Amino acid sequence: MRAFGYTVAKDPADAVRLVTTTPGATFIAGGTDLLNLMKDGAQAHDHLVDLNRLDMAEVRAQGAGVRIGALARMRHVAEHRRVREGFPVLAQALLASASPQLRNMAAIGGNLLQRTRCGYFRDSGSACNKREPGSGCPALEGYSRGHAILGGSDHCIATHPSDLAVALLALDASVHVLGPDGARRIPIADFHLLPGSTPERENALRRGELITHVEVPDSHAAAHSRYLKLRDRATFEFAVVSVAAALELRGGVVRDVRLAFGGVATKPWRSAEAEAALRGKPLTAANVAEAGRALVRGAAPRPDNAFKVELVQRAMAGVLAELGGPR
Amino acid sequence: MTDDPHPTRRAHKRRTVLKGSAVAAGAAAVPPLAATASAEAAIASTVDITLSVNGRDHDISLEPRVTLLDALRDRLGLTGAKKGCDRGECGACTVLVDGERIKSCTTLAVMRQGSRITTVEGLADGDRLHPVQQAFIRHDAFQCGGCTSGQIMSAVACIQEGHAGSEAEIRDWMSGNLCRCACYQNIVAAVGDAAREMRR
Numbered sequence: 001m002r003a004f005g006y007t008v009a010k011d012p013a014d015a016v017r018l019v020t021t022t023p024g025a026t027f028i029a030g031g032t033d034l035l036n037l038m039k040d041g042a043q044a045h046d047h048l049v050d051l052n053r054l055d056m057a058e059v060r061a062q063g064a065g066v067r068i069g070a071l072a073r074m075r076h077v078a079e080h081r082r083v084r085e086g087f088p089v090l091a092q093a094l095l096a097s098a099s100p101q102l103r104n105m106a107a108i109g110g111n112l113l114q115r116t117r118c119g120y121f122r123d124s125g126s127a128c129n130k131r132e133p134g135s136g137c138p139a140l141e142g143y144s145r146g147h148a149i150l151g152g153s154d155h156c157i158a159t160h161p162s163d164l165a166v167a168l169l170a171l172d173a174s175v176h177v178l179g180p181d182g183a184r185r186i187p188i189a190d191f192h193l194l195p196g197s198t199p200e201r202e203n204a205l206r207r208g209e210l211i212t213h214v215e216v217p218d219s220h221a222a223a224h225s226r227y228l229k230l231r232d233r234a235t236f237e238f239a240v241v242s243v244a245a246a247l248e249l250r251g252g253v254v255r256d257v258r259l260a261f262g263g264v265a266t267k268p269w270r271s272a273e274a275e276a277a278l279r280g281k282p283l284t285a286a287n288v289a290e291a292g293r294a295l296v297r298g299a300a301p302r303p304d305n306a307f308k309v310e311l312v313q314r315a316m317a318g319v320l321a322e323l324g325g326p327r
Numbered sequence: 328m329t330d331d332p333h334p335t336r337r338a339h340k341r342r343t344v345l346k347g348s349a350v351a352a353g354a355a356a357v358p359p360l361a362a363t364a365s366a367e368a369a370i371a372s373t374v375d376i377t378l379s380v381n382g383r384d385h386d387i388s389l390e391p392r393v394t395l396l397d398a399l400r401d402r403l404g405l406t407g408a409k410k411g412c413d414r415g416e417c418g419a420c421t422v423l424v425d426g427e428r429i430k431s432c433t434t435l436a437v438m439r440q441g442s443r444i445t446t447v448e449g450l451a452d453g454d455r456l457h458p459v460q461q462a463f464i465r466h467d468a469f470q471c472g473g474c475t476s477g478q479i480m481s482a483v484a485c486i487q488e489g490h491a492g493s494e495a496e497i498r499d500w501m502s503g504n505l506c507r508c509a510c511y512q513n514i515v516a517a518v519g520d521a522a523r524e525m526r527r
């Protein structure tokens with residue numbers, strides 16, 4: 001890691017001011033991804049603004065939902081009673097992430113900003129449009145088993161690695177930020193960006209904007225939700241395919257369903273098509289199969305990851321079965 | 328908490344990219360500043376911090392880029408925490424911070440001022456080994472020992488968290504600690520045994 005300056009922020013406005021006015025500055029909270037990126041040369045900063053003394057780690061009920069401070073650690077959110085009861089998919093996604101040590105360190109805001117595990121991106125000796133715009137994407141012709149079948153472009157097919165973001169997407173959460181121009185709210189669906197021709201731009205944050213908290217609204221579906229993560233080993237591994245599902249059934253008919261996916265797309269992926277194939281209909285095997293087909297209709301698989309087309313449909317059917325659908 | 332919660336320091340202007348943090352830690356001992364043109368850049372590149380480790384306060388001055396692991400090993404001579412991957416993957420560097428297990432290679436020493444840090448060196452009570460240490464010996468839960476201090480620190484927290492109730496639970500909640508000698512069978516047995524003993 002090359003040398004950098006370091007400042008402890010006093011309050012959120014101070015943090016925003018410091019990052020906005022200090023050349024090459026960025027925020028550090030848990031640091032579990034940022035420091036690896038800096039060690040690997042995938043990212044470089046001249047100055048780090050430490051957020052850890054800010055009063056932003058609280059998790060609490062707020063109105064009809066829960067408010068999660070951006071500095072809350074993964075472990076503490078997963079253990080929170082309100083989260084476990086009202087949003088099982090959220091607690092499950094967090095516990096399926098990383099290792100116990102990292103869950104004690106990593107903060108919620110940073111989790112949403114973690115960068116892809118694409119080997120070409122992490123290896124500063126490789127070309128990568130995300131790391132060095134215009135240098136090319138070796139994954140397009142190279143090893144792409146971990147890469148996206150949905151949402152890719154000619155410039156990038158890297159997947160987003162966050163389990164938390166997939167769960168929050170299924171829960172219609174919103175990300176609250178503070179910036180030089182004040183506070184604003186970003187629906188989680190608009191937070192992460194498709195790569196298009198600018199894969200280096202991964203989210204909707206403007207320069208100096210700080211995530212202060214995340215809000216997750218209550219719903220019947222949210223309370224009846226589940227996360228399934230398929231990976232190459234039982235634990236401490238990123239998703240090959242993951243599904244966050246929330247379901248409200250009334251008399252056997254789907255009243256509300258939210259389906260979000262990880263490991264298959266360039267950003268946390270919500271499938272309005274799959275949801276539409278189920279909403280207002282009985283949860284039969286035929287309807288679930290139709291939803292699966294709708295989910296992968298636009299898929300662009302490559303030889304190494306073609307298996308995900310089938311796997312993600314089965315994973316979705318599996319989660320829906322656990323939530324009360326056909327087995 | 329320190330008295331000065333707002334220490335602003337500028338990075339010095341040396342653009343050398345140092346590969347590997349062993350080198351980075353070594354660099355802290357090098358005369359701090361390359362000559363620079365502007366006066367404002369002539370601010371020290373090191374910060375003075377106090378780390379509380381195993382019940383003792385240590386005043387050290389180091390560069391912000393020094394990880395907690397490197398500070399413990401290279402500056403305080405506490406080599407119990409090991410550097411396996413330096414990327415948060417292997418768990419060999421596991422220590423407790425305010426009672427919670429973390430990977431010390433993936434946090435900066437400057438970020439841990441005011442915290443209570445416990446390393447494997449601080450686990451025994453005088454000559455009396457911690458029950459987890461004793462269980463690792465009884466069960467022959469290591470070969471080369473490279474992962475062992477990390478395994479032991481992680482196990483202490485794992486048991487305290489209440490995640491050592493069954494073999495499956497131990498395997499899941501100890502998954503942040505890899506053993507290249509693959510002593511997993513005996514490690515799991517040692518953790519389970521220590522957990523039972525500590526409950527008594």
Ligand code: FES
Nearest residue numbers: 411412413418432
């Ligand atoms: S050295 Fe820290 S996790 Fe491997």
Ligand code: FES
Nearest residue numbers: 470472506507508
């Ligand atoms: S005993 Fe050798 S790495 Fe675990």
